[in-house]
Amino acid sequence: ELKVEQNPLFLSMQEGKNYTIYCNYSTTSDRLYWYRQDPGKSLESLFVLLSNGAVKQEGRLMASLDTKARLSTLHITAAVHDLSATYFCAVVPQKLVFGQGTRLTINP
Amino acid sequence: DTGVSQDPRHKITKRGQNVTFRCDPISEHNRLYWYRQTLGQGPEFLTYFQNEAQLEKSRLLSDRFSAERPKGSFSTLEIQRTEQGDSAMYLCASSYGTVYEQYFGPGTRLTVT
Numbered sequence: 001e002l003k004v005e006q007n008p009l010f011l012s013m014q015e016g017k018n019y020t021i022y023c024n025y026s027t028t029s030d031r032l033y034w035y036r037q038d039p040g041k042s043l044e045s046l047f048v049l050l051s052n053g054a055v056k057q058e059g060r061l062m063a064s065l066d067t068k069a070r071l072s073t074l075h076i077t078a079a080v081h082d083l084s085a086t087y088f089c090a091v092v093p094q095k096l097v098f099g100q101g102t103r104l105t106i107n108p
Numbered sequence: 109d110t111g112v113s114q115d116p117r118h119k120i121t122k123r124g125q126n127v128t129f130r131c132d133p134i135s136e137h138n139r140l141y142w143y144r145q146t147l148g149q150g151p152e153f154l155t156y157f158q159n160e161a162q163l164e165k166s167r168l169l170s171d172r173f174s175a176e177r178p179k180g181s182f183s184t185l186e187i188q189r190t191e192q193g194d195s196a197m198y199l200c201a202s203s204y205g206t207v208y209e210q211y212f213g214p215g216t217r218l219t220v221t
Contacts, residue, residue, distance in 0.1 A: 043151070044212075045210075096143070096210060098152070100149065
């Protein structure tokens with residue numbers, strides 16, 4: 001059974017700091033997705049990583065994929081309060097299998 | 109196209125009642141997925157359709173749950189004899205094939221009292 005694990009599950013950061021969220025998955029997948037979810041809202045797609053070594057950046061967020069290590073990272077640079085949300089990674093054999101989510105809080 | 113839509117957005121029902129939710133996918137998307145999300149957890153897969161065919165159902169989908177996509181367009185998810193444990197956000201997503209990302213609707217929040 002495919003398992004997806006995120007680390008950490010809770011992260012409280014100060015504005016301006018950098019940090020990385022890790023996503024490990026248990027079986028082969030060549031596609032990985034990162035989603036953002038604000039409280040009470042649905043999921044917003046951030047990145048789709050389609051191949052080994054893929055790196056994508058949008059603003060202060062950068063995601064990468066290492067399919068051999070079965071690891072993806074979401075790096076936050078110079079965090080700002082607006083990035084406070086829960087971030088999910090998900091892999092997809094057919095349906096999406098989600099990690100537990102990382103609740104990120106950015107403090108002034 | 110305005111994206112994936114779901115109706116209703118909120119539903120409060122008494123235990124034992126039946127409820128039905130509707131999902132309208134993005135029009136050209138042939139795949140439609142249902143997920144359930146409880147508080148503090150990631151979404152969990154329930155079932156998915158390719159066109160009108162239901163191709164996979166999770167073990168989470170007990171006999172009380174049924175989903176349809178009769179004409180390969182909108183889908184309905186029915187829960188019979190609701191239980192308090194059914195309280196959750198029910199999310200619908202659609203995609204064009206397996207390669208492309210899934211776009212999520214706003215969800216239907218179910219509260220069973």
